[in-house]
Amino acid sequence: MSTHSEIKRVTTNTLQSMKQNSEKISMLTAYDYSMARIFDDAGIDVLLVGDSASNVMAGHETTLPITLDQMIYHAQSVVRAAKRCLIVVDMPFGSYQGNSKEALNSSIRIMKEAGAHAIKLEGGEEVADSIKRIISAGVPVMGHLGLTPQSIYKFGTYTVRAKEEEEAEMLLHNARVLEESGCFAIVLEKIPAALGKEVAEMVKIPVIGIGAGMHVDGQVLVMHDMLGITRNFSPRFLRRYLNLYDDIKDATARFISDVKSKDFPNEKEQY
Ligand code: KIV
Numbered sequence: 455m456s457t458h459s460e461i462k463r464v465t466t467n468t469l470q471s472m473k474q475n476s477e478k479i480s481m482l483t484a485y486d487y488s489m490a491r492i493f494d495d496a497g498i499d500v501l502l503v504g505d506s507a508s509n510v511m512a513g514h515e516t517t518l519p520i521t522l523d524q525m526i527y528h529a530q531s532v533v534r535a536a537k538r539c540l541i542v543v544d545m546p547f548g549s550y551q552g553n554s555k556e557a558l559n560s561s562i563r564i565m566k567e568a569g570a571h572a573i574k575l576e577g578g579e580e581v582a583d584s585i586k587r588i589i590s591a592g593v594p595v596m597g598h599l600g601l602t603p604q605s606i607y608k609f610g611t612y613t614v615r616a617k618e619e620e621e622a623e624m625l626l627h628n629a630r631v632l633e634e635s636g637c638f639a640i641v642l643e644k645i646p647a648a649l650g651k652e653v654a655e656m657v658k659i660p661v662i663g664i665g666a667g668m669h670v671d672g673q674v675l676v677m678h679d680m681l682g683i684t685r686n687f688s689p690r691f692l693r694r695y696l697n698l699y700d701d702i703k704d705a706t707a708r709f710i711s712d713v714k715s716k717d718f719p720n721e722k723e724q725y
Contacts, residue, residue, distance in 0.1 A: 464499050464540040466572065466594045466638040472499070472671070473660040479672025481542075481662055482680065485511050485528040489677060490535035498539050500662075502574065502674060503529045505544040505604070510678040517603045518547045522560055525549075529568035542596050543570040547604040550575050550584055557584035561593045574641065576602035578628025582635045589636040597632035599625055600666065601644035614665070616645045626653065633657045641674065642666035644691070665691030 472479050481500035484490040485507045493501060507528050508520035522545075529543045543564045550557035561573045572594035575581055585595050600615045609615070616622045625645065632640050639660040642650050647667025654661040654670045663670035675692065678684045682697040712718035 461538045463538060466540065469499070469540070469639055469660045469672075470658075473658075479660055479662055481672055481674035483507075483510075483674070483676045483678075484532050484536075485677075487531040487535045490532040493677070494536035494539050499672070500540045500542060500674075501532055501536055503532050503541065503543040503568075503570070504676065505546045506676050508546075510676060510684065516606055518606075520546045522546055522549045522563060526564060526567045529564060529570050533569040540572065541570050542572045542574050543568060545573050545575040550581065551577075554584040554587040557581070558587045558591055561588045561595075562591065565593055572596055572638065574598055576604050578624075579631045582631050585632070585635040585637060594638045595636065597629075597637040597640040598643065599628050599632070599640060599645075600642045603643075612644070614644050614646065616649055622646075622649050625649065626656065629653045629657055629661075633659050642670060644689070665689060 469479055479499050480497075481502055482493050482498055483504040483506055484493055484501045485503060490501055503525065505517040505520050505525065507525070508514045508517045511528070512520065512524075514520070525543060525546050529541070533541055545557070545560055545564070549560035557575070564570050564573055573588065574596040575584070576598040578597075578599060585597070588595050601609070601612065603612075606612065616625045622645075626649075629640060637659060639662060640653070640657065642653060642661055642663050644665040647669060650661070650663050650666035651669035660671040662672040662674050664674045664676075676684075679687060679692050680695055682694040683699055683702075685699050709718070
């Protein structure tokens with residue numbers, strides 16, 4: 455009989471070895487116990503408790519409204535479920551931009567109260583001091599460059615980032631800064647594939663892409679997109695593996711119909 459303690463955990467070192475061995479890293483977002491359990495059982499390498507919870511769980515238009523307390527609640531549920539994968543938790547907007555002490559305190563809350571393994575935050579040089587301070591306290595940090603949704607009001611649009619040379623150069627610079635600051639990995643969101651390749655070849659740490667092409671070291675998708683729960687969202691980078699919106703709607707309609715027609719419950723479905 456196997457116990458949880460016999461399961462070999464994915465760690466930041468595992469991800470580093472995967473890059474060295476050219477083994478691609480799989481990452482999905484998760485926000486609750488039941489889904490995290492399925493993803494972990496399926497063998498996912500990393501679960502990201504993304505601040506996209508603000509969109510897909512809470513129904514906000516952007517990631518900005520979600521709070522640190524709410525992120526910790528989601529993270530606690532995921533941590534209770536996942537026994538094998540590495541669990542990374544997003545630092546929400548407003549929990550780290552003020553100064554490095556605020557950033558450190560927020561990261562400590564996530565680690566202590568949720569039992570997460572690492573945190574992720576958005577930005578480059580402007581958050582380097584915070585990253586160093588968080589890492590000096592023993593907390594692994596994943597960076598996030600390219601389309602950084604917490605800055606959506608600065609960008610004004612969700613279109614592909616760093617298509618122009620100046621922004622691409624800045625992104626390359628920031629990737630170097632994140633590596634030098636001690637990040638164990640970087641997420642690159644919605645940038646040209648050629649730039650994703652350049653970053654992945656330039657830095658020694660794993661680069662995980664979402665809309666950053668095929669040459670990076672791993673891929674991440676938001677679970678609701680991957681499972682086809684979200685609708686009216688079809689960026690080129692998204693591959694849907696199920697069409698759960700329609701399946702769940704059909705199942706719900708059948709349940710309603712069975713109740714109304716008195717077909718459910720039948721003789722065998724009662725005490
Ligand atoms: O919050 C999130 O889901 C993310 C992914 C898009 C990487 O940051």
